[in-house]
Amino acid sequence: MASHDNKAADLEERVSYIHSVTTKDVDGYAEAKSPKDLEEGALAEGGALDLFSREAFALFMQYGAIGVIYGMIPALNYPIFN
Numbered sequence: 001m002a003s004h005d006n007k008a009a010d011l012e013e014r015v016s017y018i019h020s021v022t023t024k025d026v027d028g029y030a031e032a033k034s035p036k037d038l039e040e041g042a043l044a045e046g047g048a049l050d051l052f053s054r055e056a057f058a059l060f061m062q063y064g065a066i067g068v069i070y071g072m073i074p075a076l077n078y079p080i081f082n
Contacts, residue, residue, distance in 0.1 A: 049056050
């Protein structure tokens with residue numbers, strides 16, 4: 001069985017390692033790790049959602065529909081497969 005010397009891949013691997021060690025982005029991580037404009041913990045601008053608004057009601061209906069579907073799928077196992 002002949003051994004294959006893959007010198008090109010070895011060189012690329014070493015160059016990649018040297019490149020990653022020599023070029024550190026010190027300032028880039030500090031700016032990207034936490035947003036500056038949303039300091040009060042909100043993920044989006046604007047106030048709290050009114051619980052009786054159309055958007056909140058639609059979200060509640062969606063949660064309910066998914067709950068019904070996930071509840072019905074295991075219950076339909078017996079009637080369908082028998």
